[in-house]
Amino acid sequence: MNIPNWLKQRAFLTPERTALVFEQTSWTFAELYNETLKTASALRGSGIQKGGFCGILAGNRPETIFTIYALQQIGAVAILLNSRLTADEIEWQLHDAGASHLLFDAHHEQKAAAISSVPSLSIVENTVDRLFNPRDIYSLDETCSIMYTSGTTGRPKGVIQTYGNHYASATGSAFNLGIHSDDSWLCAVPLFHISGYSILMKSVIYGMEIHLFEKFDVAGVNKALKSGDVTIMSVVTAMLSVMVNELTGKYSPRFRCMLLGGGPAPAPLLEECRKNDIPVFQTYGMTETSSQIVTLSPEYALTKLGSAGKPLFPCTIKIDGENEGEILVSGPNVTPGYLHRPEANEQAFQNGWFHTGDIGRIDEAGFLYVLDRRSDLIISGGENIYPAEIESVLTEHEAVKEAGVIGVPDKKWGSVPAAFYVTERPLSSDELAAFCRGKLARYKVPAYFIQVEELPRNASNKLLRRELGAKWRDDHAHKKIDDASN
Amino acid sequence: MNIPNWLKQRAFLTPERTALVFEQTSWTFAELYNETLKTASALRGSGIQKGGFCGILAGNRPETIFTIYALQQIGAVAILLNSRLTADEIEWQLHDAGASHLLFDAHHEQKAAAISSVPSLSIVENTVDRLFNPRDIYSLDETCSIMYTSGTTGRPKGVIQTYGNHYASATGSAFNLGIHSDDSWLCAVPLFHISGYSILMKSVIYGMEIHLFEKFDVAGVNKALKSGDVTIMSVVTAMLSVMVNELTGKYSPRFRCMLLGGGPAPAPLLEECRKNDIPVFQTYGMTETSSQIVTLSPEYALTKLGSAGKPLFPCTIKIDGENEGEILVSGPNVTPGYLHRPEANEQAFQNGWFHTGDIGRIDEAGFLYVLDRRSDLIISGGENIYPAEIESVLTEHEAVKEAGVIGVPDKKWGSVPAAFYVTERPLSSDELAAFCRGKLARYKVPAYFIQVEELPRNASNKLLRRELGAKWRDDHAHKKIDDASN
Numbered sequence: 001m002n003i004p005n006w007l008k009q010r011a012f013l014t015p016e017r018t019a020l021v022f023e024q025t026s027w028t029f030a031e032l033y034n035e036t037l038k039t040a041s042a043l044r045g046s047g048i049q050k051g052g053f054c055g056i057l058a059g060n061r062p063e064t065i066f067t068i069y070a071l072q073q074i075g076a077v078a079i080l081l082n083s084r085l086t087a088d089e090i091e092w093q094l095h096d097a098g099a100s101h102l103l104f105d106a107h108h109e110q111k112a113a114a115i116s117s118v119p120s121l122s123i124v125e126n127t128v129d130r131l132f133n134p135r136d137i138y139s140l141d142e143t144c145s146i147m148y149t150s151g152t153t154g155r156p157k158g159v160i161q162t163y164g165n166h167y168a169s170a171t172g173s174a175f176n177l178g179i180h181s182d183d184s185w186l187c188a189v190p191l192f193h194i195s196g197y198s199i200l201m202k203s204v205i206y207g208m209e210i211h212l213f214e215k216f217d218v219a220g221v222n223k224a225l226k227s228g229d230v231t232i233m234s235v236v237t238a239m240l241s242v243m244v245n246e247l248t249g250k251y252s253p254r255f256r257c258m259l260l261g262g263g264p265a266p267a268p269l270l271e272e273c274r275k276n277d278i279p280v281f282q283t284y285g286m287t288e289t290s291s292q293i294v295t296l297s298p299e300y301a302l303t304k305l306g307s308a309g310k311p312l313f314p315c316t317i318k319i320d321g322e323n324e325g326e327i328l329v330s331g332p333n334v335t336p337g338y339l340h341r342p343e344a345n346e347q348a349f350q351n352g353w354f355h356t357g358d359i360g361r362i363d364e365a366g367f368l369y370v371l372d373r374r375s376d377l378i379i380s381g382g383e384n385i386y387p388a389e390i391e392s393v394l395t396e397h398e399a400v401k402e403a404g405v406i407g408v409p410d411k412k413w414g415s416v417p418a419a420f421y422v423t424e425r426p427l428s429s430d431e432l433a434a435f436c437r438g439k440l441a442r443y444k445v446p447a448y449f450i451q452v453e454e455l456p457r458n459a460s461n462k463l464l465r466r467e468l469g470a471k472w473r474d475d476h477a478h479k480k481i482d483d484a485s486n
Numbered sequence: 487m488n489i490p491n492w493l494k495q496r497a498f499l500t501p502e503r504t505a506l507v508f509e510q511t512s513w514t515f516a517e518l519y520n521e522t523l524k525t526a527s528a529l530r531g532s533g534i535q536k537g538g539f540c541g542i543l544a545g546n547r548p549e550t551i552f553t554i555y556a557l558q559q560i561g562a563v564a565i566l567l568n569s570r571l572t573a574d575e576i577e578w579q580l581h582d583a584g585a586s587h588l589l590f591d592a593h594h595e596q597k598a599a600a601i602s603s604v605p606s607l608s609i610v611e612n613t614v615d616r617l618f619n620p621r622d623i624y625s626l627d628e629t630c631s632i633m634y635t636s637g638t639t640g641r642p643k644g645v646i647q648t649y650g651n652h653y654a655s656a657t658g659s660a661f662n663l664g665i666h667s668d669d670s671w672l673c674a675v676p677l678f679h680i681s682g683y684s685i686l687m688k689s690v691i692y693g694m695e696i697h698l699f700e701k702f703d704v705a706g707v708n709k710a711l712k713s714g715d716v717t718i719m720s721v722v723t724a725m726l727s728v729m730v731n732e733l734t735g736k737y738s739p740r741f742r743c744m745l746l747g748g749g750p751a752p753a754p755l756l757e758e759c760r761k762n763d764i765p766v767f768q769t770y771g772m773t774e775t776s777s778q779i780v781t782l783s784p785e786y787a788l789t790k791l792g793s794a795g796k797p798l799f800p801c802t803i804k805i806d807g808e809n810e811g812e813i814l815v816s817g818p819n820v821t822p823g824y825l826h827r828p829e830a831n832e833q834a835f836q837n838g839w840f841h842t843g844d845i846g847r848i849d850e851a852g853f854l855y856v857l858d859r860r861s862d863l864i865i866s867g868g869e870n871i872y873p874a875e876i877e878s879v880l881t882e883h884e885a886v887k888e889a890g891v892i893g894v895p896d897k898k899w900g901s902v903p904a905a906f907y908v909t910e911r912p913l914s915s916d917e918l919a920a921f922c923r924g925k926l927a928r929y930k931v932p933a934y935f936i937q938v939e940e941l942p943r944n945a946s947n948k949l950l951r952r953e954l955g956a957k958w959r960d961d962h963a964h965k966k967i968d969d970a971s972n
Contacts, residue, residue, distance in 0.1 A: 001818065003800050012852055013796050171657050175692055178665040205799065206661055310499050313691065314489050332487065366498055 002137040003167065006204040007033055007069050014207045021184070021229075022062050022212045029207070032069070039063075039123070040070035041132035046101070046121050050075035053097045053146070057081045057090065057112060058105035058123060060191050060214045067103055067123045068191070068200060072144065073134040079146045079158070080192035083107075087114035093148050094118050097158050097339060140164030146339055147194060149287045158339035159287045161194075166201040168332035169290040172312030173198075176295050177232070177257055177281065179206050186233040188213035188221055195234050195261060198291035218246050228252035236262035237269065238462075240280070244272050257281055261292070262462070266395075270301050284308035284370055288354060290333045293317070294368050306392075307367040319362055320355070324371060324386070327360040328353040359386055376465050378407030380415050385444050387465065390417055393439045399427045404455045405446060406468045408478075418478075419446035420468050422454060433481045448478050488623040489653065492690040493519055493555050500693045507670070507715075508548050508698045515693070518555070521548075525609070526556035527618035532587070532607055536561035536621075539583045539632070543567045543576065543598060544591035544609060546677050546700045553589055553609045554677070554686060558630065559620040565632045565644070566678040569593075570945050573600035579634050580604050583644050583825055626650030632825055633680060635773045644825035645773045647680075652687040654818035655776040658798030659684075662781050663718070663743055663767065665692050672719040674699035674707055676945050681720050681747060684777035702947075704732050714738035722748035723755065724888070724947035726766075730758050743767055747778070748948050752881045756787050770794035770856050774840060776819045779803070780854050792878070793853040805848055806841070810857060813846040814839040845872070862951050864893030866901050871930050873951065876903055879925045885913045890941045891932060892954045894964075904964075905932035906954050908940060919967045934964050 010019075011033035019032040027035065048054055054076050058064040071078045079097050081090055094102060095117060102120040104112035112120045138144075144163045148156040185202065187210050189195040203210045211230050213221065216239055224230045225243075231254055235243070240260055258273070258280045265282060273280045280301050284294040294317060296309025311317050315331030334354045337345040348355050359371045371386045378385040387405035394403035401422045407415040421432065429449035436445045456467035472478070496505075497519035505518040513521065534540055540562050544550040557564045565583050567576055580588060581603060588606040590598035598606045624630075630649045634642040671688065673696050675681040689696045697716050699707065708729055710716045717740055721729070726746055744759070744766045751768060759766045766787050770780040780803060782795030797803050801817030820840045823831040834841050845857045857872045864871040873891035880889035887908040893901040907918065915935035922931045942953035958964070 003818075004802055009799060013799065171660075174657075174660055174665060178667050179660060180666065181664050207799075313495060313499065313693075316490055332489075 001140045001164070003140055003163070005073070005135055005138055006163075006201075007036060007072065008134055008136070010204045010207055017207055018209045019203060020062060020065065020210050020212060022214075025062070027062070029204075032066070035062075035066045036069040036073060037132045037134060038129055039066040040073040040134065041130045042128040043067075043070055043076075043103075043121070044074055044132065045128060045130070048074055048076050048101055052076045052100040053079055055079045055081050055090065055094050055097075055099045055102040055118070056104075056123075056192070057083060057102060057108045058191075059083060059107050060187065060196065060212055061105060062212070063105060063123050064191055065200060065212070068197070069204075072138070073132070075135060075142070077143050077146060079148075080197060082148070082192055083111075083190070087111050091115050091117055093156065093158070096148075097146055138163045140167060145197060147192070147197075147287045157341050157344055159335050160337055160339055161287075161290050161335060165290040165333050165335060166198065167205065168314060169198055169292070170202045170205040172314050172331070172333060173202065173292055173295075174206065175313040176292075176297075177259070179208070180231065180256070182254070183231045184209040184211050184229060186211045186213065186221065186224055186230040188216040188239070189234050189236075194285070194287045194291050195236075199234065218242050222247055222251075225251040225255050228254040231255055232257040232259065234259045234261065236260070237265050238262075240265070240273070241269055244269065244276065244278070247276060250276055251278060255279075259283055259292070259295075261285060267302075267305055270305070274302060282308055284368060286356065288335045288348075288356070289315075289329060289331070290335070293329055293331060293333065296367070300367070304363075304367050307363070307369050309368065310366055311368075317362070317368060318353070319360060324359060324361045327356045327358045327368070327370065329356060330354065376406070378405075378415050378417055380407070380410070380413045380417070380443055385417055387417065390419065390436070390440065390444060390446060393436060394419055394421055394432070396439070397427075397432065397435050399423045399425050400432070402455055404463050404465060404468050406465050406472065408448065408469075408472055410447065413443075416447040417444065418448035418450065418468075418472060420450045420452050420455060420471070422452060427451070429479070429481055447480050449481060450475075450478070487626045487650070489626055489649065491559070491621055491624055492649075492687075493522060493558065494620055494622070496690045496693055503693055504695045505689060506548060506551065506696050506698060508700075511548070513548070515690075518552070521552045522555040522559060523618045523620060524615055525549075525552040526559040526620065527616045528614040529553075529556055529562075529589075529607070530560055530618065531614060531616070534560055534562050534587055538562045538587070539565055539585045541565045541567050541576065541580050541583075541585045541588040541604070542590075542609075542678070543569060543588060543594045544677075545569060545593050546673065546682065546698055547591060548698070549591060549609050550677055551686060551698070554683070555690075558624070559618070561621055561628070563629050563632060565634075566683060568634070568678055568945060569597075569676070573597050577601050577603055579642065579644070582634075583632055624649045626653060631683060633678070633683075633773045643827050643830055645821050646823055646825055647773075647776050647821060651776040651819050651821060652684065653691065654800060655684055655778070656688045656691040658800050658817070658819060659688065659778055659781075660692065661799040662778075662783075663745070665694070666717065666742070668740070669717045670695040670697050670715060672697040672699065672707065672710055672716040674702040674725070675720050675722075679946055680771070680773045680777050681722075681946060685720065704728050708733055708737075711737040711741050714740040717741055718743040718745065720745045720747065722746070722947045723751050724943060724949075726751070726759070727755055727888075730755065730762065730764070733762060736762055737764060741765075745769055745778070745781075747771060748946065752878050753788075753791055754882060756791065760788060768794055770854060772842065774821045774834075774842070775801075775815060775817070776821070779815055779817065779819065782853070786853070790849075790853050793849070793855050795854065796852055797854075803848070803854055804839070805846060810845060810847045813842045813844045813854070813856065815842060816840065862892070864891075864901050864903055866893070866896070866903070866929055867899040871903055873903065876905065876922070876926065876930055876932060879922055880905060880907055880918070882925070883913075883918065883921050885909045885911050886918070888941055890949050890951060890954050892951050892958065894934065894955075894958055896933065899929075902933040903930065904934035904936065904954075904958060906936045906938050906941060906957070908938060913937070915965070915967055933966050935967060936961075936964070 011029045015030035019029040020027045145161045146158045279298045282296040283292040285292040294308045320326040390405045403421040408418040410416040456464040497515045501516035505515040506513045631647045632644045765784045768782040769778040771778040806812040876891045889907040894904040896902040942950040
């Protein structure tokens with residue numbers, strides 16, 4: 001099925017509407033289209049062809065947006081490269097996708113210079129004021145973008161995102177969050193992630209303004225939200241947390257949606273948001289679903305604590321199992337598969353369902369609770385144990401600041417949970433074990449409690465359980481608690 | 487492609503949201519779904535099958551909505567029958583579609599009784615509190631509804647509307663008009679027309695409230711719009727005109743969209759709306775496009791006077807000709823064709839374009855001007871004359887309430903325009919002719935002026951020019967004005 005070329009159609013329908021705001025400059029859709037055509041003209045001149053694959057290694061800047069749209073005009077596929085990758089990792093992804101070119105911006109010149117297997121082009125120099133005749137239509141089945149994700153094992157896989165996937169994502173999100181004529185979506189998440197890229201697609205499909213930030217600058221973001229210039233923003237927990245901490249006063253009443261991805265938010269943060277009248281929409285999604293697939297509206301934020309909500313209108317979710325189990329999803333926003341990975345696709349797609357690898361449960365009203373990533377699953381004596389559940393219990397203890405749980409080897413049970421915890425005051429393992437026994441089935445109570453000064457977290461503040469595993473292996477003096485309990 | 491059963495999904499996602507308001511009663515989506523399942527259970531019990539065709543002869547009442555949705559649950563196709571049709575005409579349509587049943591409400595019992603070729607069932611008695619297991623998914627390619635339209639010649643043709651057509655229509659409209667969480671759409675247009683039926687589809691897809699009126703009751707409608715209970719309303723010019731005439735005070739600021747279909751609106755009416763802060767969205771659409779396909783936003787209402795606007799995001803329009811010509815449309819909301827009419831389909835669909843039969847032009851900025859329906863075109867001495875243009879001039883006269891123009895036979899010119907008009911005070915033909923001469927090229931000035939008490943209009947208040955033709959032929963004492971003028 002065909003659809004008019006999105007940017008061309010948008011520039012035709014609402015040429016004078018603002019498309020993009022970056023620092024002190026703004027572009028209307030007509031201007032954005034014009035910049036895009038100049039970029040497309042240059043890229044075509046450099047040999048980029050319809051159907052070709054091009055890596056993009058660039059930051060959150062206007063020229064990156066022109067380049068992303070320019071590839072759509074040509075009909076080339078964009079491989080969105082995480083700018084934190086090493087040159088070797090980038091080279092591996094470009095090779096895996098069969099890329100013809102690497103496009104980079106001024107900030108990634110050095111890294112691009114280290115890549116020799118594929119010709120690279122600077123997107124800053126590459127605009128030509130020359131006639132470019134863009135295509136009139138996109139096919140919804142056509143591949144638009146590729147983003148690499150790491151699975152539980154092995155090398156990263158390239159997720160195919162079609163035009164139809166992005167269109168369905170924008171549509172489903174609209175039926176969930178609504179569309180207002182004065183909407184402006186603040187994008188401080190990376191454009192190379194689906195969280196950022198999907199904002200671009202919504203912008204052209206809805207005719208909506210984007211407020212682009214090069215970096216997540218807390219003061220600048222809070223200022224924009226207070227000014228009323230912005231109505232929607234995409235965040236992860238760590239971003240929201242620091243925004244709320246540094247907030248003085250309140251956001252503008254025009255600000256209507258804080259779209260919160262990247263895992264369940266802690267109750268105290270949600271409570272803080274409620275106090276500050278910040279409308280938090282918790283969401284669950286992934287690269288393979290082209291952004292959100294499940295969203296919780298603010299009215300349920302505190303009554304359905306820990307839930308990611310219900311599916312978008314065109315989507316369906318189910319649990320593979322009786323009560324808890326792997327989360328399966330289906331819908332027109334779900335990827336048709338991984339690039340060049342027939343075996344992984346055979347595993348991941350069964351009877352029309354995509355197997356997310358995440359573990360969850362759905363309550364009687366249909367709300368999804370994401371319990372954990374399968375890779376962290378602890379199987380102990382044939383029983384499944386989910387670290388997140390135990391961590392949640394541990395942090396209920398008034399003295400526990402944060403906690404991380406992993407599975408460690410055990411002669412009798414195969415694997416048992418071990419808890420790492422940070423406290424505000426001295427707290428004995430025995431006391432904490434007793435506390436857990438009152439809250440958890442015996443087999444879930446950690447066999448080990450290790451007090452630490454802090455937990456290992458990544459840049460988005462996500463707990464790195466793998467590093468807890470390394471910590472465990474480095475330290476041999478573990479004292480097992482109450483062996484009979486398992 | 488499949489999509490979750492709309493009403494089932496909606497009742498699952500937002501069970502407690504209000505779906506329908508009628509007089510003093512309202513239904514949540516959960517309640518609406520429950521009523522629908524009871525109706526579906528009864529209809530299935532009466533032998534209505536998946537894939538079967540059922541006529542619906544019913545007014546704008548809740549049980550009609552339950553019936554429409556119930557057929558979707560079963561997977562039967564609804565033939566929406568215009569309630570003004572004679573029993574013979576209904577019988578013809580039911581036969582043409584191959585209907586298995588006729589469903590009627592209390593107000594149409596007598597007419598239904600006159601139809602013997604197909605078993606008929608009252609929808610009021612037909613609800614059963616019995617388990618009904620609705621289907622989980624719709625196929626977007628599947629036929630959802632059939633509506634008969636009269637073409638320029640011959641018998642009416644049944645327009646096939648698929649689930650995909652209705653979904654694309656709701657989507658395109660959302661990207662144009664926006665979606666607000668507090669939206670409530672007032673429906674006082676017939677549910678058997680696409681103008682009304684499409685509101686139902688939007689309601690389940692968006693999760694939006696409908697405010698249903700059995701009849702177009704001006705006072706009641708104005709009250710609803712002033713109260714703030716309603717944010718959007720679909721109207722045709724004649725409805726809007728009387729609403730504005732009877733309006734005292736202003737509509738609530740919550741009222742955000744007056745969706746005006748059924749032909750270009752006269753300038754004085756638009757000016758009156760502007761003065762009253764009524765946000766008019768003029769639109770062009772038809773049964774074959776499953777509702778709007780072109781819409782003009784209020785900021786252009788007066789600067790692009792007479793234009794229907796630009797296409798919806800997923801749609802394209804073009805003119806078959808150099809400057810003026812037949813309007814061709816394409817998009818996912820366009821019908822796949824007429825039921826059992828291979829020849830008509832071959833004519834109407836060429837190279838992916840649907841030939842509307844309407845005449846229009848597109849200005850340099852891309853705005854569509856619908857000049858007239860081809861069937862109403864008056865060709866006079868080789869010149870094309872469009873009745874709508876003359877009507878627009880006539881209603882500019884302060885004493886003219888409404889006007890209708892047709893072509894009548896003329897020995898010299900082949901055809902000449904004749905004007906029928908309704909006035910507030912006595913107004914002579916000569917005075918009106920002189921007024922027109924100041925505004926129109928001579929060949930466009932009507933040769934006849936016939937004062938009447940009212941104009942013939944259909945259920946959606948659309949002018950029936952054909953009946954003016956019959957009126958003309960029944961009355962022989964026409965006095966031609968200023969013969970030399972042509």
